[in-house]
Amino acid sequence: MVEFAGWSMPVQYTSIIEEHHATRNACGIADISHMGRIRFEGPGAEEFLAGLLTRRMRELRLGQIRYSLLTNEQGGILDDVLVGYYHNEYGQPFYVVVVNASNREKIVRWIDAHLPREVAEAPGREVIWTDVTRLWAMFAIQGPRSLELLQSLVDADLEWMRYYNGAQVRILHPAARRQGGIISRTGYTGEDGFELSVGASIALDVWNAIVELGKPLGLVPTGIGARDTLRLEAGMPLYGHELDEHIDPFQAGLGYACYLEGVDFPGRDALRRLRAEPPRAVRVGLELASRRVARQGAAVFAGGQRIGQVTSGSFSPTLQKSIAMAYLAPDSAKPGTEVAVDVRGRLEPAMVTPLPFYRRSAKGTLP
Amino acid sequence: MNPEELLFAKTHEWVQLSSTPQGETIATVGISAFALEALTDLVFIDLPPVGRRVTAGAPFGEIESVKAVSDLYSPVDGEVIEVNSAVAERLDRMAEDPYGANWLVKIKVTGQVDRSPLLSYADYQKLCAEDAH
Numbered sequence: 154m155v156e157f158a159g160w161s162m163p164v165q166y167t168s169i170i171e172e173h174h175a176t177r178n179a180c181g182i183a184d185i186s187h188m189g190r191i192r193f194e195g196p197g198a199e200e201f202l203a204g205l206l207t208r209r210m211r212e213l214r215l216g217q218i219r220y221s222l223l224t225n226e227q228g229g230i231l232d233d234v235l236v237g238y239y240h241n242e243y244g245q246p247f248y249v250v251v252v253n254a255s256n257r258e259k260i261v262r263w264i265d266a267h268l269p270r271e272v273a274e275a276p277g278r279e280v281i282w283t284d285v286t287r288l289w290a291m292f293a294i295q296g297p298r299s300l301e302l303l304q305s306l307v308d309a310d311l312e313w314m315r316y317y318n319g320a321q322v323r324i325l326h327p328a329a330r331r332q333g334g335i336i337s338r339t340g341y342t343g344e345d346g347f348e349l350s351v352g353a354s355i356a357l358d359v360w361n362a363i364v365e366l367g368k369p370l371g372l373v374p375t376g377i378g379a380r381d382t383l384r385l386e387a388g389m390p391l392y393g394h395e396l397d398e399h400i401d402p403f404q405a406g407l408g409y410a411c412y413l414e415g416v417d418f419p420g421r422d423a424l425r426r427l428r429a430e431p432p433r434a435v436r437v438g439l440e441l442a443s444r445r446v447a448r449q450g451a452a453v454f455a456g457g458q459r460i461g462q463v464t465s466g467s468f469s470p471t472l473q474k475s476i477a478m479a480y481l482a483p484d485s486a487k488p489g490t491e492v493a494v495d496v497r498g499r500l501e502p503a504m505v506t507p508l509p510f511y512r513r514s515a516k517g518t519l520p
Numbered sequence: 521m522n523p524e525e526l527l528f529a530k531t532h533e534w535v536q537l538s539s540t541p542q543g544e545t546i547a548t549v550g551i552s553a554f555a556l557e558a559l560t561d562l563v564f565i566d567l568p569p570v571g572r573r574v575t576a577g578a579p580f581g582e583i584e585s586v587k588a589v590s591d592l593y594s595p596v597d598g599e600v601i602e603v604n605s606a607v608a609e610r611l612d613r614m615a616e617d618p619y620g621a622n623w624l625v626k627i628k629v630t631g632q633v634d635r636s637p638l639l640s641y642a643d644y645q646k647l648c649a650e651d652a653h
Contacts, residue, residue, distance in 0.1 A: 446589065470586075
């Protein structure tokens with residue numbers, strides 16, 4: 154067990170590599186209750202969120218989920234989040250913003266600072282927000298067999314649930330004691346899969362029920378070790394590694410998550426300027442010739458010049474290679490470029506490769 | 521080898537000392553079962569070449585898992601005379617026989633072995649029990 158953002162979490166249940174392969178080949182379940190979740194409702198919720206997030210909120214369909222960023226006035230990334238738009242049992246809309254555990258307190262303060270009483274209580278445009286992180290548990294069930302596993306557990310047709318969509322559902326297993334939850338076709342592994350939020354009071358029983366139901370399908374519990382190797386192979390950035398307040402969305406390859414022609418939000422003007430400039434560095438993949446792992450902070454060289462640094466590195470169980478993500482000077486960032494990484498004092502040859510390292514086969518194509 | 525007859529470093533290496541007919545002391549060095557279980561998911565091991573001089577308490581190689589990399593510390597002063605390079609090919613099965621087939625290096629000891637920092641098996645087990653909490 155390790156401490157992570159104030160939560161005690163398992164690095165692995167048995168073995169990172171076994172849990173990784175189970176997720177790629179069958180399915181894995183991870184307890185991701187550490188992820189911060191903030192719920193917004195009221196007639197002013199959409200307008201308020203649009204004024205804070207880099208992405209448009211206006212044309213979200215019911216059940217749609219959108220990846221977005223929060224930026225500071227300089228255009229640096231405060232957090233990367235998922236925003237889901239749902240209706241409750243009475244047909245009233247609400248939003249759930251899922252934030253990184255390590256950023257939850259910072260984002261709560263950011264929201265607080267941008268939502269003074271006169272805005273929150275503006276007649277006809279009220280905004281009500283609730284940090285529900287400790288009220289809801291959240292499980293990621295990921296892998297090609299996760300649909301088969303979860304279909305009988307909820308009263309929604311998961312087969313036709315599109316990627317980056319979700320729904321408020323009733324959980325049909327007796328362990329849930331007829332409570333509801335939110336399920337979405339989202340994840341952080343590069344596989345087909347779902348994320349399920351349930352009330353904290355039934356969380357353990359629902360977890361045990363899913364683990365039991367999943368055993369015949371090859372489901373295994375997975376820790377944060379496998380979560381990291383899976384997301385790294387899938388080329389997905391992690392806050393504190395590929396993303397921080399000194400990195401802008403264009404460097405990170407997340408320009409698509411910034412809509413700069415609509416409503417104003419913190420950092421929009423800075424992002425307009427940054428978009429017009431050549432980036433100082435770009436996020437790339439590296440494949441090392443050696444099996445030694447280049448970890449965060451390792452310097453990258455080309456032609457004797459330091460050209461950047463590694464932000465995440467691990468051994469890829471799928472590719473059986475040492476892989477990394479790094480920020481490199483743009484003229485050395487083309488796939489195929491040969492570089493060297495300083496792994497604890499020894500230079501290891503590596504090649505710039507396109508991201509992601511791993512893409513699931515077409516067989517698992519989502520609707 | 522019977523682990524109860526080995527000496528252990530606090531850094532989780534084991535050492536077996538034997539004498540040659542010429543009166544030299546040979547130290548066979550490996551990693552404890554406890555350490556292998558804690559590391560899990562080994563992906564790489566870096567061992568020194570034959571002839572390398574090693575110093576007691578200083579690193580002679582490294583072992584890397586998905587999680588982290590750890591230095592391997594020599595329990596004795598001396599010179600590497602044999603390297604078990606086959607271990608690199610079966611890292612995923614290293615924990616099956618940590619005190620036998622999966623020894624790492626043999627070192628010809630220089631001078632006297634300082635046994636004071638080394639632990640008996642029983643004392644090492646006590647250390648591991650504390651580490652596990």
